Amino acid sequence: MATQTQVVSLAQAENRKVGRSLTELALLRLRRDRLTLAAIALIVILVALAALAPPISQYVLHVDPNRTNVTQAYLVPGSPGHVLGTDDLGRDHLARLLYAGGVSLQIAFFAALLSLVLGIGVGMMMGYFGGVIDDGFTWFISTLNSIPSLFLLLIVSAVLNPSAQTLILVLGLLGWTGTARLVRGQTLALREREFVIGAQAVGASSFRIMLAHILPNLFSIIIVTLMLDIGSLILVEAGLSYLGLGVKPPTPTWGNMLTDAQTYFSKGWHLVIMPGLLIFITVLCLFIIGDGLRDAFDPTAVD
């Protein structure tokens, strides 16, 4: 009994030690990576602005994002009362962008989260149990991966006529395969590590081992994948909107604002530039953060 407890606590100790030191090291590296820090700051600001869209438009901008006024349409940025001008129906462009940003970011975030949870769950099971489970999922994943993902998305979008919620489900359910493969590989390696074997020896349940011993070691993969996925999903949402298969107006997203603005782009160039720029900046920041974090967590990196 005593030995068993000892083994478990040893395993946990190592686990914690590895986790802490890696994280500490990563934070140390991050602090020197100015580009990533700047990207993080920008994303935090963007997310905060989008999250606070209702109070900002009410108390700061003093506009109702749904109030139309065709006599005030296509005002250019810098017009009195409308910092970024107005859109085709005279609605405040900045307020619309903030609301749309909220929707776009939420879609991308929750879809990425869903695919991450699925990917981790499936990947850990594949890597940990191997055998039939591994083979079955491998077949399923290679099947899904063999269809150009955009085709699959097109078919599903045409079927479901997505609202924001269904789009989250669709993107999440189709996007987990990459993560699952990655996690599977890591789990395969971790399965052979001392602390896992130790935990198995003392009879810990598979579920507990995966949750307590393997999952914490996947932290760096998780956070990097999350950032990159959110970025790509914002682009996917925009692409679907362009093909007419994304979230439908009047629910604003950056993607459908950008697409619709093309219709009247000679009257209001800023309506094409701003949503495109916001998509670009957001995705750029997320990719930079993802890359930066990957470098920071890389145990083999040369300092």
Added chain:
Amino acid sequence: MIKYTIRRLIQAIPTFFGITMLSYLLMTAAPGGPTAALAFDPRISPQERHAMEARLGVSDPWPVQYLRWLAGDDWMRRDTDGDGKADTCILIPCDADGDGQNEPAGTRRGLLRLDFGTSFFERRPVTEVIGDRVNATFELGLSALVVSLIVGIPLGILAGVYRGSLFDNAARLVSVVFSAVPIFWLGLILILIFGRWLDILPLGGRHGIVLTGEVPPLYTRLNYLILPTFVLAANYIAVYTRYMRASLLDVITQDYVRTAQAKGLSGRRVWFIHTARNALIPIATFLGPAITGILGGAVLTETIFSWPGLGRTGVSAVIQQDYPVVMAVVIIGAAATIFGYIVSDIMYALIDPRIRFD
């Protein structure tokens, strides 16, 4: 190697069935059905629409439709007495549209007998519909793949070799920038700059006006290929640059490079002979996903550049619910991807002699 390839192809069979079943299930779940789009003529009545659906066979349950697509319907609906109407029917009724007259005998042979069916909209064999477009997509996809390789790989190597230099940072930044732009937005902006403002490139299409049916030879219309190729390749230039750089840095830290350096080989030679070769492995691994990605990206690129390829046909077929065409496009995409993965594996083994086919 031949044995290995054959085995991979056999492994692809269940994958193929999985793909087609999934796609068919999804297609038939779509509301409206093909006739809704086919017959938006105010003078068409719902009954006539239902009769049309019955004739097209799209009102049958999806397993029947799938089976018909896969194995044909000449055995489902047969004409034994030679009056031009079916009289022996299994799985599907002889009088599908309910007009009191039996339908003509089934003539579809099904995919397994190499019959892709007939497009609901174009009213001609799917093989012709696809045949008209496949060259355009192949042309664009291949040139995008080649461009992303010949630009991405050297860029990645240089960035890795001169790690931390101004060039490295610029390459990294450019590669992130390329992958962060919505592809259709980039396309539109480039069209406006090069087509309208500078007026040096055409605004879209695969070639200029031709009065005969033949597509002019490629070398006379390279100017039409430049922008779409670039837009489609942009993302993969970025991806290849990043992967190349990362794997190069990975290899550099490994022992045999240090050994080679210790043996006195000059710095640059070591980089290129030993490291580049090993760093090519991830490029090979990445070929399969790149083919899928480029085919997917072609949907948007072909639309904005009015390129008459499979992607654009695929989108309109999905929207019009032209099942036979959608299925053909899905199969071609899947075949290209599976092919890409097999090529990846073979290249992988060629580059890295430690990997054996077994």
Added chain:
Amino acid sequence: MNRFGKVLLVTMAVAVLALLVLPVGAQDEGGIIVDSSFGSGPINFNPVTSTAASEQDVMNRLYPNLLGVNPETGVIEPNMPGGLAESWDISDDGTVYTFHLRSGFTWTDGEPVTAYDFEYTWDAVTSGEIETNLVFLVNDPVVEMTAIDDYTLEVTFTSADCEALNSAGLQPIPKHLFEPMGFASINEENFTDPDDIEIGPYQLASQIPDQQTALIPATWDNPDGLPDNDGWVMRIYGDQTVEFQSFLAGEIGVLESVAPNLQADVISAAEDGSLQYYQYSPGDAWDYMAFNLANPDNPQAAYDEDGNLIEQDPHPIFGDLRVRQAINMAVNVDNIIEGAVFGNGARMQSIYAPGSWPYVEDVPFYEYDPEAAAAMLEEAGWVDDDNDPSTPRVAQGAMYAEDGTPMTFTLFTNQGNTRRTAIGTIIQDELAQVGVGVDFQTIDFNVLLDIMDQQTYDAFILGWRNSYPFRADQRQLWATDSDVIAGDNFTSYVNPELDDLWVQASTVPGCDIEARREIYSQIQQIMHEDTPYMFLYSINGMYAWNSKIQGVNPYPGAFYWNIEKWTVTE
């Protein structure tokens, strides 16, 4: 950076530059008229089975119609461009027309085009063996088409109708080719091969799907002579912005239908003389918001199986006429015209657009008056119970709604149409100001059509396209027996008085225009008051073409009528 790196970079730069300066494929475009189409391009030039509008444009160059339209007046008349009938006689009861056809037209293979081709085409359309949209166009009013001899065709209609000729237009298919193979073979022929058979004055030169369709002058005789230009090409674009930019850049010579959002751009681009345009009103289409007058939870056709009128269960909100009128007054249609079509529209007070022949000016508009609208809603039993105008009213003694029912409804339109999205957004906003909650949704067109057929909606925004030649009769939309199963009376509008008026208007003895207009004026007045639709506007039409093209002389709805005479200068 060392030498190796520099070499690599320079090589890449040279490669890119080489691509840019490579010889541009020299195509001879002199003398060719280039038109464009957006979306999926034409794929079928079989006059019987084709469905798309872009295909009709191509077919009109390849096959003359039985009947021609006077481009100036938009009325079917004998001996008009594009029509083979040079005269006709009408029987005393007005149901049998005997058409005398022009001779001298031949198919590509030299066979003459005769009345038997029309008879065969008609037989094919009505055979039931062909997937065709035409059957729904012609099978109701036309009973039979019979060739008397090579150049005489007799057409029998079910009843005398002033607009009977609108249902008799037909482009022929060659009898001598199809008859030996049976009707079913027509389904399989798309006429997309340059070797296929046509009449002229153009012939198909090439068909590259999703890219271009090219026509060149026919190589055989045409009684009206061959075109003065070298050909006509339709280029297909995947993106509307790119299509328009291509026109401004001169890659396209003709924009046959300029969208309202682009009309101002055309006008300003035409200032330097490089472009010409022709703007006309009323245009080809009009938009509206339809109210479901029947309860969406209990959708019923107008008649039961025995042909008896079914009492419709009224819609809880729109069943009350006062509510519909109040909504009309609460919406500023001028704002919608500005926001949705950039001012390029003419407001409609009833079913006809200003400028069309049955239109009468003395039908009033609903004046924009939110306060009066609010008062009217109050009177109809929809009250602002919490004195918060931003929340919807609730029923309190309303005609068809239980007390406490909130005044909110769902408004649909088809997705991917920015014009209609703008309409819905403005309606939603303006109705919110009078305490009417609107759940505005854009949905897939197919889904919307299903919902309309099933009549399970509250309201939707769509548009109708006028037929050409113009048709005053709208029984298809409003007659009781068009309540969905047989027609497009999606709103369940039932008015027996109107049913009579429609019949009267189309059977006026002698078809006197003034007498007909008098009846249509009554109809417009009734439709205005009953307002089953909120009528919005008709969109102005515009054609635009490059100044290099000479001889263009368009009329509303008739752009290409004299294309054979157009020339292109370099």
